[in-house]
Amino acid sequence: MDKLLVVIPAYNEEASIASTVENLLKCEPNINYIVVNDGSTDNTLKTCEENNINVLDLPVNIGLAGAVQAGCLFALKHGYTTMLQYDGDGQHRPEFIAPMFKEIESGHDIVIGSRFVSEKKSWSPRMIGSRLISLSILLFARKRIKDPTSGMRMITGTALRDFAINMNRGPEPDTISFKIREGYTVKEIQVRMNERLAGTSYLTLLRSVKYIMTQTISIAVIQPFRKKNKKRGKG
Amino acid sequence: MLQLTSTDNTEPLPILENLFRALEPGLPVIFGLMGAFALFYTIRKIHKSQMNIEDSITWIAYNIMFLVLLGLLIFPWGRNFLQRLGDAFGLNSPVVLIIALVAIFSYLKLLSTSVKLSKTNEKLKRTIQEFASFKHDAKERDNEVRKQLEDDDK
Numbered sequence: 001m002d003k004l005l006v007v008i009p010a011y012n013e014e015a016s017i018a019s020t021v022e023n024l025l026k027c028e029p030n031i032n033y034i035v036v037n038d039g040s041t042d043n044t045l046k047t048c049e050e051n052n053i054n055v056l057d058l059p060v061n062i063g064l065a066g067a068v069q070a071g072c073l074f075a076l077k078h079g080y081t082t083m084l085q086y087d088g089d090g091q092h093r094p095e096f097i098a099p100m101f102k103e104i105e106s107g108h109d110i111v112i113g114s115r116f117v118s119e120k121k122s123w124s125p126r127m128i129g130s131r132l133i134s135l136s137i138l139l140f141a142r143k144r145i146k147d148p149t150s151g152m153r154m155i156t157g158t159a160l161r162d163f164a165i166n167m168n169r170g171p172e173p174d175t176i177s178f179k180i181r182e183g184y185t186v187k188e189i190q191v192r193m194n195e196r197l198a199g200t201s202y203l204t205l206l207r208s209v210k211y212i213m214t215q216t217i218s219i220a221v222i223q224p225f226r227k228k229n230k231k232r233g234k235g
Numbered sequence: 236m237l238q239l240t241s242t243d244n245t246e247p248l249p250i251l252e253n254l255f256r257a258l259e260p261g262l263p264v265i266f267g268l269m270g271a272f273a274l275f276y277t278i279r280k281i282h283k284s285q286m287n288i289e290d291s292i293t294w295i296a297y298n299i300m301f302l303v304l305l306g307l308l309i310f311p312w313g314r315n316f317l318q319r320l321g322d323a324f325g326l327n328s329p330v331v332l333i334i335a336l337v338a339i340f341s342y343l344k345l346l347s348t349s350v351k352l353s354k355t356n357e358k359l360k361r362t363i364q365e366f367a368s369f370k371h372d373a374k375e376r377d378n379e380v381r382k383q384l385e386d387d388d389k
Contacts, residue, residue, distance in 0.1 A: 168284060218292065
């Protein structure tokens with residue numbers, strides 16, 4: 001896994017970032033990682049420096065999409081061919097990195113750590129939203145993605161390059177749907193996730209509704225007009 | 236309020252409404268063309284990847300709503316519906332209602348864009364300052380290393 005870089009976007013994660021990295025290294029001692037401090041206003045940067053954590057410090061807050069893109073760009077510039085987006089709040093579990101990488105090695109472009117491959121999805125309001133996004137992807141990209149909102153995604157080759165340099169490639173379901181339409185292969189594998197170690201989720205009820213609507217409209221209405229660059233080969 | 240007399244001299248009308256009524260046959264056509272062009276332009280920008288998806292969703296929704304409202308003017312039932320809706324807000328013409336909606340949306344969008352632009356400018360300024368400071372420190376470190384090497388050579 002020496003060509004894999006784990007990108008951990010962090011915004012105000014002072015309470016959880018050190019333990020997240022510690023758990024990661026305990027499970028995968030030789031893994032390469034970078035924490036992208038997205039202009040945090042708390043002591044995230046200080047905590048990283050005190051714990052000798054590799055950190056890419058963004059001078060201002062540019063949002064999750066920009067932070068992940070910074071990580072993708074860093075990966076490309078330093079010769080990595082694969083990137084894993086990994087939450088800084090302790091929700092993602094490192095034991096699933098190796099199985100995900102195995103799927104990348106077997107030829108998939110994007111691998112999603114999914115909570116619902118063999119597990120059942122509940123009918124909570126948030127999961128109804130997730131089903132709506134899944135349905136949009138099924139209808140417009142002709143692929144069943146059971147956990148489109150999972151933030152644990154591994155990306156490789158030309159897909160990684162595309163994420164790193166192009167506009168509108170946020171780490172969101174609509175980008176996954178768009179990559180499927182462009183001919184990239186996406187595979188989901190079953191993972192388990194923890195509760196957040198600290199802090200509160202960015203997604204409040206109002207933001208969740210806005211997020212689900214935006215994603216659904218983006219997949220169903222906007223995507224047919226977006227210019228597709230069909231996948232040519234792994235690079 | 237300044238009043239003008241309507242064409243049949245039976246009821247007085249406010250000057251603005253009189254003006255809009257005089258322009259009414261042409262205004263929906265001009266607005267329709269403008270809406271269609273804006274929709275086409277937005278789609279073109281999406282195709283060329285020159286527009287943020289969230290912004291494009293707002294503009295597509297706005298333009299479609301605008302064109303649907305204008306389209307309603309063609310049908311007597313639609314015109315009647317807009318007329319009644321306008322009456323509820325004290326506007327006596329469906330075209331005035333559409334113009335009011337366009338003005339409100341444009342005003343709010345302009346305001347939010349202005350706030351967004353201010354924030355972006357601030358972030359850009361901070362980034363440039365940080366970059367300049369970083370460059371200065373890197374140059375200083377370079378000079379120190381060079382001086383050290385020169386001293387070692389001596």
